[in-house]
Amino acid sequence: MPAFGRIDERAVAALRQAIAEAEQASSRTVGFFIWRAGELLDEQHGAGVVPLPSRRTWYRLFAELSAGLHTTGSAATRRSVASRPVGAFGQVSASAPGELIQMDSTPLDVLVLLADGVTGRCELTGMVDVATRTVAAAVLRPSTKSVDACLLLARTVTPEPMRPGWPQALAMARSVLPWRRLTGLDERLEHAAARPVMVPTSIVIDHGRVFVSATFKDACRFLGINLQPSRKGTPTDKGHIESMLGSVATLFAQFVAGYTGSNPDRRGRHLEREHLWSLPELQDLLDEWIVASWQNRPHDALRDPSTPGRMFTPNQKYAALIEAAGYVPVAMSGADYVELLPTVWRSVNAYGIKIDHRTYDGPELNPLRHRSSGVAQRRNQWEVHHDPYDISRIWVRDPDGGGWITVFWRHLRAGAAPFSEMAWNHVAAGMPGAGEAEIAEAVADLLRRAHAGPAGGLDARSRRIAARTMAAAPAIAEEDEPAETDEAETQEGAPEPAHPFEFFDPWQEASRRW
Known part of the structure; x- marks a missing residue:
């Protein structure tokens, strides 16, 4: 018996051709492919020459030929499957932190409050280390530029400082990382958070304009980093970063106020009315989540070869590999940072x-x-x-x-002290190692705060008004003139509600009768 029973081989070839034509096209139903196969048979062999099977047989044949191709499913998945290499997958092994790092960017499924007071989406650009699955750095921007990719390189070789409000369980001194030995080599780690510091040797990128820009190439050349572009339309060449970006959406983004879902079919209504985070606030939450959750979460790919049933966290894997690979600090000076800029x-x-x-x-x-x-x-x-x-x-x-x-800048009027000075002066309260219960409580508290939205309970309109008011206010007050105090605020403890002026419409004014 032939592989497809008594069905004519020409009909099988026509249906297989119709399925192949749909790799880059929009998704259609099975009925379309049956019709398309009939049209191909008429064009190639003449009308009525090839005997056609019954409709139920057509459906069974289609299910057999399209197995695993997502022909009638998601178009993005179908294109990804079509670009997958034929044969067994190869594997690039990395035995040292920073030996091989993958880099990519994707839109984050969260609405944020931008600097101009308007709600919008932002992009996440991240780097993941293949050997330890450590998120070396991640930044959020309204639209990723070449300077953002250079900023990632600077953050990779720079320790993550402990910030005010972070629990002490997130300090490197209370983690599984060899903090005492590393501090003897790099004094910057004294008040650092539990995120490993690594110097990239090779970075795998795609052909996005940000990563192939002259600014990013010059920054990698300055730091002695080897760039390895992946093949076009082949996301499997950098599957680790693709998986990491997807994990951020499921493990972090869906807990944040203003989550939009992965596609319009999953999006809720009136998300802009929620208590949305601003972009700097969301960046701070992301940094805290990476230190608290991702670096302490057992990873399926980090298993001991001798005991495959045991999984390690990225911090545990880094602590094991750093014993064999060693640690060489790279101190970024101010001049080095300027070299990375556009x-x-x-x-x-x-x-x-x-x-x-x-x-x-x-x-x-x-x-x-x-x-x-x-x-x-x-x-x-x-x-x-x-x-920028x-x-x-x-x-x-x-x-x-x-x-x-x-x-x-000639019109610059500067004010506040840098935030980093506060972070670097933050002293750890205790030296004992942080237990799993403390880390779990820190992660749970982080997700609760991210879901509740920013403090203050202001809606999106109020936050836009506040943002524009702060932008229009002077940077520093005159020292000789005392600040004016609102009389209503002094007596009642709260200011009177503001009543904005109406817009002047000359045509409407001309039509009025006095």
């Missing part, structure tokens, strides 16, 4: 340097005004590095010493 080329004029309609000027630029840099390929302009998320200053390469000249 580069633009500008002329130094009498008024200074202009970038995005902002003027940067200072007495440090006096020797460079109306002077040629000598770089003919850049029209004799000067190399300027800037941070910090418009307060730029850095111009010094032609004499090879360092950097810091130039501030």
Whole structure:
């Protein structure tokens, strides 16, 4: 008996061709593929030449030929299966932390309150270490830029500081990591959180414009990192980071206020009315979740070869491998961080340097005004590095010493002290190791806070008004003038509700009769 019974082989070939044509097309029902197979038979052999099986036989044949191809299912899954390599999967082994790191970005399924007071989605860009499954770094941005990828490199080689409000169970001093031995090599780990520090050797990327940009390539070349682009349309080349990004959606994002679901069919209604987190607040929650949950969660791929029934956490795997691989600290100086920032080329004029309609000027630029840099390929302009998320200053390469000249924005009015100084001065309360119960309680408290939304109970409209009010307020108050106190707030303890002015409509005013 043939493999498909008494069905004509030409009919089988036609249906197989119809299924192959659907790899990159939209999803359709089984009835369409039966019709398409009949059309192919008429085109190739003539109408009525090939005997057709019954409709029920067509369905059984389709189920046999499309097994595992998702022909009538998800189009994204079907394309992923079609691009899968033929044959047994290979495996790249990594035996040292940072030896092989995979990097990618994806939209996060959470609505956030952006800086301009408008709700929107954000993108998650992360790096995962293949040897230990450690999330080396992860950042949230409205739209990922090349500077965000460079920021990930800087955060990978920099310890994660303990922040105010974090439980002491998350400190590296109370984790399974060899904190005492590592602190003797790197003093920065004294007040660090329980996230391993590693120096990437090779990074696997896709062909996204952020990762193939000149800024990111220059940053990797500066740090001595080898870039390995994956094949186009082959997500299996970096399956570890794909799995990690999916795990963030199921283990973290769905617990956060404003969760949108993985697709429109799973999205709720009126999510913008919830108490949404701002982007910096959500970034802080993500950093805490990585330290508290991900690094202490047993991973299925981290098993002892001699005892496969036992799973290890990323921190435990890192502690085991660091004994054999060793640890070499890489201290990022301020000049090193500036080297990782995007580069633009500008002329130094009498008024200074202009970038995005902002003027940067200072007495440090006096020797460079109306002077040629000598770089003919850049029209004799000067190399300027800037941070898209910090418009307060730029850095111009010094032609004499090879360092950097810091130039501030001409209209800058700065105020508060940096947050990092508070974090670095935070002293651990206890030295004993944190137990599983303490870590579990920290994770549970984190998810409760993420689901409840930000403190204060303000709705989205109120938060937008507050954000715009704070943006319009002066940066620092005059010292000589006392701050005005609202009379209603002084007497009653709460300010009067604000009544905004109406919009002036000249046509409506002209139609009124007085």
